[in-house]
Amino acid sequence: MGGSVGASLRSRPCDLSLAHASRLLAWFDRERRDLPWRRARDPYRIWVSEVMLQQTQVATVIPYYGRFVGAFPTVRALARAPLDEVLRCWAGLGYYSRARNLHRAARVVVAEHGGRLPETFAALRALPGLGDYTAGAIASIAFDERVPCVDGNAVRVLARVACLTGDVHAGRARQRLMRLAHTAVPPERPGDYNQALMELGALICRPLDPACNACCLGDLCEARRRGKQQSVPLPRRRPPTQTVRVAAGIVWRRGRLLLAQRPLEGRWGGLWEFPNAELPPEGTAAATLTRLLAEAFGLRAEVGEKVGALVHGIMHRRIELTAYECRAVSGRTQAGTHAAAKWVRPEELGEHALPAPHRKLARRLQSRGD
DNA sequence: AAACCGGGGCT
DNA sequence: AGCCCAGGTTT
Numbered sequence A: 001m002g003g004s005v006g007a008s009l010r011s012r013p014c015d016l017s018l019a020h021a022s023r024l025l026a027w028f029d030r031e032r033r034d035l036p037w038r039r040a041r042d043p044y045r046i047w048v049s050e051v052m053l054q055q056t057q058v059a060t061v062i063p064y065y066g067r068f069v070g071a072f073p074t075v076r077a078l079a080r081a082p083l084d085e086v087l088r089c090w091a092g093l094g095y096y097s098r099a100r101n102l103h104r105a106a107r108v109v110v111a112e113h114g115g116r117l118p119e120t121f122a123a124l125r126a127l128p129g130l131g132d133y134t135a136g137a138i139a140s141i142a143f144d145e146r147v148p149c150v151d152g153n154a155v156r157v158l159a160r161v162a163c164l165t166g167d168v169h170a171g172r173a174r175q176r177l178m179r180l181a182h183t184a185v186p187p188e189r190p191g192d193y194n195q196a197l198m199e200l201g202a203l204i205c206r207p208l209d210p211a212c213n214a215c216c217l218g219d220l221c222e223a224r225r226r227g228k229q230q231s232v233p234l235p236r237r238r239p240p241t242q243t244v245r246v247a248a249g250i251v252w253r254r255g256r257l258l259l260a261q262r263p264l265e266g267r268w269g270g271l272w273e274f275p276n277a278e279l280p281p282e283g284t285a286a287a288t289l290t291r292l293l294a295e296a297f298g299l300r301a302e303v304g305e306k307v308g309a310l311v312h313g314i315m316h317r318r319i320e321l322t323a324y325e326c327r328a329v330s331g332r333t334q335a336g337t338h339a340a341a342k343w344v345r346p347e348e349l350g351e352h353a354l355p356a357p358h359r360k361l362a363r364r365l366q367s368r369g370d
Numbered sequence B: 001a002a003a004c005c006g007g008g009g010c011t
Numbered sequence C: 001a002g003c004c005c006a007g008g009t010t011t
Helices: A005-012 A018-031 A043-052 A058-071 A075-080 A081-088 A097-113 A123-124 A130-144 A154-163 A173-182 A190-203 A283-297 A344-350 A358-367
Strands: A242-253 A258-263 A276-278 A299-312 A317-331 A339-344
Touching: A043 A097, A058 A081, A058 A173, A058 A317, A058 A339, A075 A097, A081 A097, A123 A130, A130 A190, A130 A258, A154 A173, A173 A258, A242 A283, A242 A358, A258 A344, A276 A283, A283 A299, A283 A317, A299 A358, A317 A358, A339 A344, A344 A358
Parallel strands: A242 A317
Antiparallel strands: A242 A258, A242 A276, A258 A339, A299 A317
């Protein structure tokens, strides 16, 4: 292993000076935002907050966090709850596998660790749903272990301070970054240090317009010295966007709507949705929905007017969802490939965890006054 | 409305 | 190293 002689002569990953950690900590002590999960050092609450903060911004997380720890104040309470209830509490946050993993791990913690979170990085990392980031966050913040936790904010700060010009998301530059991240964590206050790094990335060392003049690391930052803040780190390369056309049926029968629960595994696992299917390139919505309702749900239905259309973007995918009002005229309801199917009153929609695009759809239907 | 930013976990 | 999961903010 290791690079060629040439590579090792060329440039070693420059370790960050010790000064950077104390600067960062001093800045954090002054500027840290007062966030609900920073008020206690309960490992469980830190865990919940870290999972919610994956792929979701602080402002969005705050109200959900309060409701969630209100409903499930301890690991045991979470483990006791049925998954459905947990998903309902998560509804709207997106990326529901996070909630499923959290719930699954809570049950493991109760079964194998007596209801208390294990206190080392290695033991945390072994729990389902906890990867390097989350295990590092809990280990350092709740248990003072000297391990890094590297989110996108931390990547940006480290890459800029050390001016890592390669692709920090892959290959050698990635390894270098992670090595740097490990050595950079100070033995004192590792948890605060990690939070400071991420906080600096979020507030100061922003992707597009870093506030270098206000940065506590300004005079240590190699990218700034070289005027390369804009090009370091290299943006992640993205696959081209794919458009998917989906038709959904708002199916009525005796004043109730048909809702189907997705299989527990996989995309939007366990969530409830309006029956829907991807439109084949040449297919019409009416034909697609008629066949779907017949074959998957055992219903003969008439497809009526278009009652809504929206676009939902997810990563590099663009879902164009069109909804049609349908009337079920006969048949005995089956779940098909879904986990379940049921008829609900419109006002009961809110009690179900729906995928984001279907939530949008449901909101529109209700505001329309149906 | 388009462009852009967000990454963890698993195998 | 590559695959899967499946949202929000900015401009």
